[in-house]
Amino acid sequence: MSKNRQPALADGAPTGGRGRAFASSVKGSWVLIFLGLEIAFFCFKSPGFAAFDSGQMLLFYGVQVFLLATAELFVIITGGIDLSVGYVLGFASIVSIKLIGWFGSLGLGTGLSLLLGVGATLLVGLIPGLVNGALVAYLDVPPFIATFSMLGVCHGVSELIINGVYAMGLPKLASDIGTGHLMYVGPGGASLFQKPIVDRGVSVLEIVPNIVVVTAIVVGIFAFALARSKFGRHVYAIGGNVDAAVRAGIPVKRRLLGVYATSSFLASLAGVVYAFMYVSGKADAGASLLLDSIAAVVIGGASMFGGSGTVGRTMIGALIIAVLDLGLRMSGTPTFDKYILVGVILILAVIVERYMQEAA
Amino acid sequence: MDGEIAAEGGRGILGTRAGRALAANWAAGFLLLMLIVFSLTGRNFLSIVNFQNVIQIQTVPFLLAAAETFVVITGGIDLSVGFVMGLASVGAARIMQLMLAASVAPGWAIAAAIAAVLVGSLLPGLVNGIVITKFKVPPFIATMGMFGIANGLALKISQGFPLGGLPDQLSAIGNGYLLYVLPGEFVSLFSRPASIPYARIREIARLVPLTLPFIVIALAALSFALKRARFGRHTYAIGGSMDAAVRSGIAVDRHLVKVYVLSSFLAGLAGVVNIFQTGIGNYTTFNAQYEFFAVAAVVLGGASLAGGKGRIWSSALGVLVLAFLENGLAISGILPFYRYIAVGVLLVVAVVIDKLFPDAR
Amino acid sequence: MDYLLETRDITKRFGGLTAVDRVSIALERGEALALLGDNGAGKSTLIKIISGVHKPDEGEILIEGKKARIESPMDALAAGIETIYQDLALAENLDVGANIFLGRERMRRSLGVLKVLDDQSMREEAQKVLDRLDIHIPSLKKTIRTLSGGQRQAVAISRSIYWDAKVLIMDEPTAALGVSEQKKVLDLVRTLKDQGIGIIIISHQMYDVFEVADRLAVMRRGVKVGERVVKDTTPDEVVGLMVGSETVGKER
Helix, strand or coil, rough: CCCCCCCCCCCCCCCHHHHHHHHHHHHHHHHHHHHHHHHHHHHHHCHHHCCEEEEHHHHHHHHHHHCCCCHHHHHCCCCCCCCCCCHHHHHHHHHHHHHHHHEEEEEEEECHHHHHHHHHHHCCHHHHHHHHHHHHHHCCCCCCHHHHHHHHHHHHHHHHHHCCCCEEECHHHHHHHCCCEEEECCHHHHHHHCCCCCCCCCEEEEEEEEHHHHHHHHHHHHHHHHHHHHHHHHHHHHHHHHHHHCCCCCHHHHHHHHHHHHHHHHHHHHHHHHHHHHHHEEECCCCHHHHHHHHHHHHHCCCCCCCCCHHHHHHHHHHHHHHHHHHHCCCCCCCHHHHHHHHHHHHHHHHHHHHHHHHH | CCCCCCCCCCCCHHHHHHHHHHHHHHEEEEEEEEHHHHHHHHHCCCHHHHHHHHHHEEEEEHHHHHHHHHHHHHCCCCCHHHHHHHHHHHHHHHHHHHHHCCCCCCCHHHHHHHHHHHHHHHHHHHHHHCCCCHCCCCCHHHHHHHHHHHHHHHHHHHCCCECCCCCCCHHHHCCEEEEEECCCCCEEEECCCCCCCCCHHHHHHHEECCCCEEEEEEHHHHHHHHHHHHHHHHHHHHHCCHHHHHHCCCCHHHHHHHHHHHHHHHHHHHHHHHHHHHEEEEEEEHHCCHHHHHHHHHHHHCCCCCCCCHHHHHHHHHHHHEEEEEEHHHHHCCCCHHHHHHHHHHHHHHHHHHHHCCCCC | CCCCEEEEEEEEEEEEEEEEEEEEEEEEECCCCEEEECCCCCCHHHHHHCCCCCCCCEEEEEEEEEECCCCCCCHHHHHHHHEEEECCCCCCCCCHHHHHCCCCEEECCCCCCEEEEEEHHHHHHHHHHHHHHCCCCCCCCCCCHCCHHHHHHHHHHHHHHHHHCEEEEEECCCCCCCCHHHHEEEEEEEEHHHCCEEEEEECCCHHHHHHHEEEEEEEECCCCCCCCEEEHHHHHHHHHHCCCCCCCCCCC
């Protein structure tokens, strides 16, 4: 990433620890307040917005962005960037379908082949990240270039695998899981995982889509790792001051490998989820999500120079974008406006963050 | 004072003059190698028709790479160029449509649309520049925001469809050539001679696409500005050491704004070229990734993303390397998807070589 | 005769901290004044005030006897005060001539119409300045990146001299240099003194101070705790002042 381009002329006034903590909490609450205002705005604009269903729909469609944003967060905290996440997603969506199909053809049961297929995909999905990390950590290639190249490579490999056609052919169980919910409440009572078969016209309450649960668990695990584990501590340290981290004995290169591997792991998971949701795989499935995921991280208050940011705030940033998307769609505004608004909000978010930093 | 031991890169073979010369010109060497290999693996690769085609198609990438060159030298990046180009293309088309509907003569409509769009394309750069300098937003984010805005606007204007119904003159000029030759019979300037029977049209050789002199002049002018004008010197200085630039009295903020304005202007110009070449107003799709390829070309040409290095003609070379890579692979019958992989690998190689020979270019 | 540069009771506060507390120093033409003190003593802040980076809360700066308004780095440059910071602020990707003339480039007319950088003449002028200061740099066409630390220091100094600096402020000039290069920088300082330029040097190196400085001023916790003529004092006494085992009233 570009280094700090401000001239080193001005002396900063001494900032105590208390100042920084205050700024941090104000930053955090600013983002929440904005989210609240946004939701209120859209509730006002289109009455259907406030429904329970909308909330679930929001989370359902937002799953990819949540995962990709978490992926980006890890990389951005170290002061880097990962441009390949979108195409790793696409790659994984394709590979998962192919692998599941292959395991199925070996005669293993549906459930087992799904399990193995997903597991194998996630393993394979570590490779782009490991390559990225190796390039950045050991060959000193700037993250922008390394991940941009990986983007191209994933794109090429994906298209080669499917040879121009969509990847298709998942067993029904996959789409049931992908579009299904954790719990259903029908006239006969509540049931887990299985949608009760009811007569036409009878409505069934669907609670919490499966993929949202999976995403929440995974994001939660990584959030915990970032905040509480030695790995997470090291990640922040590297972002704060690489030299100091090296001198403190942190295995910086190994950590960077880990960070980029984390990123491509999460992107692969997002790809698997995509395949389960849409029962098809596309090379460019995630292409348009790159902007959203980086925007989510930035709006959530992480600094592009590294060293700061939390999963929680990134999720709020992702929610802001998801709410925007859904809200615009429900109020009938063409999605083109979404691009404009995301761009504007992104810039505003960074500006506000700057002012808060300086005020602290 | 002591001799120049400091900072002359490399040991062993890397430190020899031959090694350094090789590094400095590896992109050119690679291009040469490609030309040789592809002429063997692809029919008609080494033909005037093919080469002219490539040059034609690369007019837009040349402009975008030139735009990025300035920005990258200052240590920044402009991710919005592809979408500003789309916005310009769509905007010009819309203006022409409106004017034609109001019964304005095609010639005037075209001229007015171009003028309006060129002036209008100064705006995104101005906004980028102000956001980056006044509000201290990192260029990556600021221009990413602009890319969303430009894209959204382009989509709004075009409603997601290419805009047609434009005067035929556009594509006649955009695809026109300087010379039309029927070997042994005659030579004609600018247009196909009217008296040729339809059946014989295929025998006419077309030489020198009109876009070629255009792009050569444009690149030469930009290269001049970068190498010999104060503007270029200050651009390099800011990229080399912002502190040095500030303390020398250079109005750094103002200069950076100018650089981003130049970048978006060139993107607008590219949009105009695009409309001439296709005869239609096109918004830029996400897949096109023009800005990424522009930055890749600039890096291939030897610039560093940290700033301070880069040259227009080197970036143009980078564009040619990428162009012939795609062209050669396509003509040789290799699936286009290998191109993505090849570009990715090339880029990494470029950077690694640059690390080994920091002073070579 | 007026002093070349004088500060009277300069005071600067940051929040609750008084970084510089009523400090008065004076500099004569052709004299080198060393500014000494431990970390946090206020030396950096003082020179930043003199070079226009900070505005003093109280006190005034006089140049050649006349009150000067120095409210920005540009003002300081215009008044003939040039500062060479530890990081030198040179553009690594440009050559010597380009660096010396940065921001004030010479142009010539090409083809009668276009204004073009006159690199040739800038290089010639650069050579003249380097000769004047007895600095040898083999090739002026290469970028600064290829020069050693001492050579870069020399280029930074040349830049200030070319623009007729009256006062040159040097922050730790020999800090990152090897022994022989340190010696050359000190020789340069002597040459500059001979040319009538006033120099303020911040340095932790007692050796340098006693080699080239004529007078020295010691600061501690924002206050000037002592001033000495270098000939008449010893390193021990100076260290004592810095550290605080001696508190002597202000002289002059």
